[in-house]
Amino acid sequence: YLVNDLNEVANYSPEAEERLGIHIASDAFMFANDFAGSIGFVETPPATNYVMPIKKNNTDVIGTITVSTTGAVTFDSTSSTTTAVAVGDRISLVAPATKDTVIAGGSFTFKGIFQ
Secondary structure: OEEEEEEEEOOOOOOOOOEEEEEEOOOOEEEOHHHOOOEEEEEEOOOOOEEEEEEEOOOEEEEEEEEOOOOOEEEEEOOOOOEEEOOOOEEEEEOOOOOOOOOEEEEEEEEOEEO
């Protein structure tokens, strides 16, 4: 089960804590540890490491995406196993609390596994 692009950050730097994208689950699935198989890209890397929380239902932080100053993208989960997502759960990506005026052109695709 491939969750469609959760985020398309066009050619602008997101505001602090701006919600960058949201996906509403139409099927139950799981994210593997550290969101294995998920991918990301930014056209313009940030000035400092850029850490975005990944939230479930707008409250539970289930992981982060970190974009380094070289543009490397790393997915990390808060669980050391899988994270279950039920029908109707909302998965969202949020910009960090501090705005980075350099980062732009990001796209992130999450891979999930049907339960």
